[in-house]
Amino acid sequence: MTTTSRPPASCLGTLLDQALRGELGPDPSTRLISVAFTTSQAARHDGRQGGYRNEVLSLRLERAVGSCAVEPGALPAGAVEDCAGADVAELLAHPLLPVRVAALDAYLTDVTPHTPDHGAQPVTVPAGSSLERSRARATAVADLLDVSPGGTVLVVGVVNSLLYELRSRGLTVIPCDLKGGTTDWGEPIGTDALKGIGHCDAVLASGMTLGNGTFDPLRRSAWKRRKPLVMFAQTGSAVLPRFLGAGVTAVCAEPYPFFWLDGGPGTIHRYRAGDGGPDAVPRSRPYDGGTS
Structure with a gap:
């Protein structure tokens, strides 16, 4: 490793x-x-x-x-x-x-390709319809969260399959997305993730936050408040494991080709802080007030 x-x-x-x-x-x-x-x-x-x-x-x-x-x-x-x-x-x-x-x-x-030598744990997304494969990925992502039933998860970047999966586990969801709108349950989707961090037990966020400039503020806020931050990443699948131990608790990395491109089986890669990621980072470090 x-x-x-x-x-x-x-x-x-x-x-x-x-x-x-x-x-x-x-x-x-x-x-x-x-x-x-x-x-x-x-x-x-x-x-x-x-x-x-x-x-x-x-x-x-x-x-x-x-x-x-x-x-x-x-x-x-x-x-x-x-x-x-x-x-x-x-x-x-x-x-x-x-x-x-x-x-x-x-x-x-x-x-640093997604291999066990670099800390990646491969998970197979089985063949199926787009919805079946979306649900399978949601299960793999949600398994990285260490939140007991009755807990609350702030979801940044709304994906319906993830919301369904979290609810099936008895978790309360705070949905947040820059696009706003409403969920399938008619709940309003917030647009300011930082406001929700103080009201959750953990944060589950999309790699899209890297591309729109919101990742670092989100990571710093979660780190400062001692909130676990799990990333699900098609965007920046090899970038986000570099932040394990610096505010990011775990990453579900999904490099191209993505699950929604075909119906055959595919592989996603899970990383956890302290499990020998790309730089063998420690499980956790004190918040250092770092800025972007």
């Missing part, structure tokens, strides 16, 4: 700087992105009240693919073309945060 002495990252900006300086692996200016693409999805499951849209920017570096979800239509014209053929260093300093996150994810996936 990997046992380096490097401490966990203090914030996303620091991690990007470390990658740019070549402190996390090979000189990023020598690594080229061969393919850049977006995946656009619309879903409406049978029996569910509403549907949703996803759009993901993905960058191919050798055998690795790094991804960052974006709001549908948010990427400016030419952004994908600009990424193809660019070196990783250029993209780590790109003006668009989602491009920086996708580039960092590709680089770290290449440097």
